[in-house]
Amino acid sequence: MKKIGFLSFGHWSASPQSGTRSASDVLLQSIELAVAAEELGADGAYFRVHHFAQQLSSPFPLLAAIGARTSRIEIGTGVIDMRYENPFYMAEDAGAADLISQGRLQLGISRGSPEQVIEGWRYFGYAPSEGESDADMGRRHAEVLLDLLKGEGFAKPSPRPMFPNPPGLLRLEPHSAGLRRRIWWGSASNATALWAAQRGMNLQSSTLKADESGEPFHVQQAKQIRAYRAAWREAGHQWEPRVSVSRSIFALMNDRDRAYFGRGDSSDQIGVIDNMRAVFGRSYAAEPEQLIEELRADEAIAEADTLLLTVPNQLGVDYNAHVLKAILTDVAPALGWR
Structure with missing residues (x-):
């Protein structure tokens, strides 16, 4: 069994061919797609974060709105660039x-990717x-966030507070007790x-990875996942981790699908x-029977417990719901994912 969700980059463009011509279109359609995905039985609605681009950038208002409109689906990011983040404000x-x-946030963070500006x-x-690189800074911000999410007091209270304080050092509020275990790191190496x-x-683990062995992408990614799980066991954490991979997968169900992706x-x-030799994973687009056989050979999908399907958000809510439904009903059961 696998959790299956979607990952949207939240593009918009003024082009007449785009179904999202403004930031408002993207934000409102992202909420509607999450609602539709929940109704279809999908498990997650995830969003990429980019700054200085015509893409989604400030995730928390969107995630909160989706959280208020849905009741079951996980909501998350994939990923937030921690070089840009104040960990204290982010924790709040x-x-x-x-x-x-009600505890459905799955927060993906990372040191970030190449951006639109210098x-x-x-x-x-x-x-x-x-002596620190920008990547080091992003990881430092991440470690501060992890400490804050533990919910331990660290700030000395004022002797003359506006409102009564609980005893001891104060923590950031609001605090959500289970969130610390639902933080994900987007890793390319x-x-x-x-x-x-x-x-x-x-x-x-996304659709690209540092090319560290020259092997096919899915093989390198599977080895990365196995090494991660071995390191987790060695670290002695008292809970089981989760692993997600992202893929562009399209079941060709009709002429429109074939025109777009065939x-x-x-x-x-x-x-x-970023001066790194990288291997970019293939896209999958085929009739359901062929698609099932191709996906069966993907070692990294087999290793992961969560699969995020990248969606062409500019094609609109109805079409993306169709894309998700085809995978959930015509592909996933045959692979044992459902």
């Missing part, structure tokens, strides 16, 4: 969103310390997957991202 926002959703995090007021395991974070490249690609 995340706590509020989690409480509104050193964009500086505009947000953040800069690496001496084996080393950062091990780092996440040591710190008790779940693992999100001629795509179905092989891994090699490229360079």
